[in-house]
Amino acid sequence: MSGGGRWNYLVRRLLQAVPVLLAIAVLNFLMLQLAPGDAATVLAGEAGSASPEYMLQLRQQFGLDRPLATQLLFYVKNVLTLNLGFSFRHNMPVLDLIMARLWPTLLLMGVTLVVSVTVGIALGLIAAMRLRSWHDAVISILALVWYATPLFWIGLMLIVVFSLKLGWAPTSGMETVAAFHEGWRRVLDIGHHVVLPAVTLSLFYLALYTRLMRAAVLEQANMEYVTTARAKGLTERRILLTHILRNAVLPVVTMAGVQLGSLLGGAIVVETVFAWPGLGLLAFQSLFARDLNLLMGIFFLSTCLVIAINLAVDLAYTFLDPRIRLA
């Protein structure tokens, strides 16, 4: 496929994304209206008391006293101009709030993705190569256990073992807050903090990729091209690394692409347990606070993210497997 073809394809896909985004935004808005109670109720509820005048003031300030249609129109207009609006609860523009939380999320997601895909591929490969040996048995059982164990439980157990008993890692947070490190010490400190949450989140996905990889390698190993390669006199190692691996990795990449979106959801649990300041936790909290502007902002961003990732995965296929064409 030529570079020009890819370019046209990209532009077309991006244009198609616009109506999808808009439809999702309207749907988000309407669905969130179904939740009983509003941001003013929650704020007053947290305050423990409020006068009726105070509640009225809040609703006027938040624009909650306006008719639903007006609110929707206002929101759509904002989305079209890429203005994500204002969070009255936080007294800050939604975009600022999201941006502050974006990079911890990306850090956690990135580390998790790299670790789970690489380790998952490696473990799956080992299990398939040593089929029915003890290696295979151990890896398969571990994968099953990791996949089946709830994330929050793994997280808490890691805290108990590695933080409380062994004292190797901090229990929670992204930085040692009392210290306020700067420069490289800060980087190191954040690296130290990311280990446990990233391991927790990785174990789940890693288990999945291991099983997927093992199955894919076994399937590819029986293909005719492998027999041909063997007949050519290639070493087993070369067959595995240059022929089987490349083909077997496709389903894993597909899965990883699809799951990147769900990583945001799985991250909520891990972010809660480890007090990681990411987007998932922010979304979760804004739902209970009925901070709808912020929630819709996060949804909007997630939608963009998922569309972009799907596009990236589709493009990645063509590099991994030249037989696949974009249409």
Add this chain to the structure above:
Amino acid sequence: MILSRLLTAFLLVFAGLLVLPADMASAQKQGGTLVMLVQPEPPTLAAYISTSGPVGQVMSKVYDGLLEYDFNLKPIPGLAESWKILPDGQTISFKLQHGVKFHDGKPLTSADVKFSVLEVLKKFHPRGGITFRDVTDIETPDPHTVVFKLQNPAPYLMMALSGYESPIVPKHLLEGTDIRSNKLATNPIGTGPFKFVEWQRGQHLRLDRNPDYWRKGRPYLDRIVARFVADSATRTAAMEKGEAHIGGFGAIPYSDVKTLAKLPHLAFTTRGYEMSSPHVELDFNTRRPPFDNEKARQAVAYAVNKTFVIENIWFGFGKPATGPISSNFAVTGLYTPEVKSYTVPNGLEMANRLLDEAGLRRGANGLRAEIVHDMTPYGEEWRRFGEYVQQVLGELGIKASLRYEDVPTWLKRVYTDYDFQLTNNWIQTLADPVIGVHRLYHSKSIRPGTVFVNSNRWSSPRTDQLMDQATIEPNPVKRAALYKEFQQIVVEAVPVFWVHELQFATVYNKQFKDLIVSPLGIFASFDRAYIDK
């Protein structure tokens, strides 16, 4: 093989990061940094607009009030070094401390106090409208004198002037702006012992020592960091490991408090909540069957065993309640134990008889009625409490199904739609009955859409009158008599069943001293707290 090498490299990097010393920061902690668990994260730092617990917990270190309080609930000097109440109770004059500066260097004057009370608190604070409703004007004859002019005596006013309840804010930053959207809400500037430095949302908030604090030599700590950790088990772990030093107001689950306190470096206290005085209650909807009948309500009151609830559901953190006013007010004389008691040996028998009298006879299947019992969405205790009440009602022949929703849904159900029959609840009765109690029983407080007011919708002309009189009665003895009659009537009618006075537990690291030194507890300024090395 490349792959296994890659794998090894990864494991090595991770292992390397793991074995970094976990307490790298300890060298800096020696300077005196207190890490405080705050749960949940405050939505704003505008303590003059929100009375939400976490906001107060953080901002009480940044903003001062005119007064502070001792454990007898008596006012002691804060920003006001002295004060005088004229005999008619309608003029209160305060002398301000000298040399008080806001964190931006501007001096505090009587004009700031006037502006804070009349233009900010009275207009925008959730409770300020009630607290300052009788304040018609404030005179400022000189920069250090403030004179409150009241249209009626307001005995409760002197209880509501702490830095937590009524923070004094800088006029020069707020005047002529939209108070609600002013950036002071996220960049607070007060006169308190600690200055706001930064707020990393989702992580922490940093306060540094104010070197120009008006109490010379204080505060002792260099820094206070508030940490936000959403998971309760992780908060417990952080306390255990010494990453956090104090957690109160429910930050540490009751089930963990005593376990933690057994560790050599930790301890707990239940003091420091005397000005919030929370009650655990069962709220009846008195306008819906079956609890529109006083006898049906009394039956539930007889059947529920307060001690059982305290010991088994709240891990012993509570004291049986007797009525609408907390026994914490015994020191001010406003509390009376001389009310009808529902704690009797034959409670179930009494309850069954009352239900029969109420016309709720057992049907062929042994059932008298079916109800839905709502549970307030503030944690696991409330579910267990709900399950207990479900059992008790079952013994009485009332079949209760349980309902647990999220906070906004529950608030709307109970305080806007009144679509409930029985809900458990907790209410802070605050520093004076006028502020914390009247709202729950006065007929004027039946206001749909306003939370934590009279949602049981019971009232009587006599109790309204008693509350109205007590609001403006300056003589403490006469005031106490009014409240005594009030408590007796309300307990007889039992629109709410007061199960117990909830005790919050504050868990703290023992290397810190003088953390809890007033009835405001973790909502006080911490200017005296220090590290004992």
